[in-house]
Amino acid sequence: MREITMEELKLNPLTAFSKDWMALTAGNEKDGCNTMTVSWGHLGILWDSAKGFMPTAIVYVRPQRYTKKFMDSEQFFTLSWLGSGQHKPLGVLGSRSGRDCDKYKEAGVHPVFVDGTAYLEEAKVVFVCRKIYQAPLKEENFVDHAVCEIVYPGKDFHDVYVGEIIKILADE
Ligand SMILES: Cc1cc2nc3c(=O)[nH]c(=O)nc-3n(C[C@H](O)[C@H](O)[C@H](O)COP(=O)(O)O)c2cc1C
Numbered sequence: 001m002r003e004i005t006m007e008e009l010k011l012n013p014l015t016a017f018s019k020d021w022m023a024l025t026a027g028n029e030k031d032g033c034n035t036m037t038v039s040w041g042h043l044g045i046l047w048d049s050a051k052g053f054m055p056t057a058i059v060y061v062r063p064q065r066y067t068k069k070f071m072d073s074e075q076f077f078t079l080s081w082l083g084s085g086q087h088k089p090l091g092v093l094g095s096r097s098g099r100d101c102d103k104y105k106e107a108g109v110h111p112v113f114v115d116g117t118a119y120l121e122e123a124k125v126v127f128v129c130r131k132i133y134q135a136p137l138k139e140e141n142f143v144d145h146a147v148c149e150i151v152y153p154g155k156d157f158h159d160v161y162v163g164e165i166i167k168i169l170a171d172e
Contacts, residue, residue, distance in 0.1 A: 002171075003169055004169070004170045004172075005168070009125070011125050013042070013043040016081050018039055021037050021086070022038050022041065023035050023036070023082065024036055024059055024077060025111065025117070025118050026076070026077040026117070027074060027111075028113065028117060029118070034070050035080075035093050035104070035118075036065055037090045038059055040158075041057065041058055041059045042056075042058040044056060055165040056132070056162055056163060056165060057163050057165055058163075059163075060160055060161075061158055063159070066098045071131075072134075074131070076115070076116055077129050077161065078117055078118065078128050079126070080125075081126075082124060083124040086122075090107075114128075115167070123171065124170065124171045125168065125170050127168055128166050128169070130164045132163060134159055134160065136157050136158070136159050137160060138157065139152070
């Protein structure tokens with residue numbers, strides 16, 4: 001893996017989330033980690049850092065996900081893009097819970113620990129993120145209530161996590 005600049009990044013964020021899917025990981029070598037598949041998310045710019053515009057990743061995690069425990073306790077999280085055509089391992093990471101089984105073994109993927117966090121060895125691109133902001137989505141803040149009713153019949157509103165992208169790694 002080589003660290004690349006955001007100018008060198010070739011990935012299409014819209015299709016990376018919606019078509020290929022991403023693997024969200026939080027945790028560390030000492031306490032363990034967990035990974036789940038996500039297809040809702042954003043890569044873009046929000047706020048400023050000392051270097052100027054802050055590159056950010058935004059992800060949405062429902063309260064029942066085991067990964068949420070790690071998202072809440074950790075300072076960092078990562079998004080691993082495995083490339084196209086990786087729905088088999090991502091299907092396992094997106095349907096089984098780390099609460100009940102060794103998902104990594106079942107999915108045939110491997111966590112790598114670096115910089116106090118973890119990502120997937122099989123990744124083609126990794127976004128290492130520092131957690132900046134977390135908040136639950138709220139029913140009363142929906143302007144279009146039809147969306148709320150379709151997506152949240154059980155009122156299990158996602159928490160939003162905004163992370164500063166502090167490093168981009170590419171397998172090239
Ligand atoms: C394609 C796909 C996309 C998903 N996107 C999300 C998402 O954006 N947010 C979320 O909370 N769950 C999402 N899920 C569901 C979790 O990945 C799934 O519930 C997973 O088993 C949770 O694992 P965990 O309990 O080990 O954290 C998605 C699942 C799939 C298959």
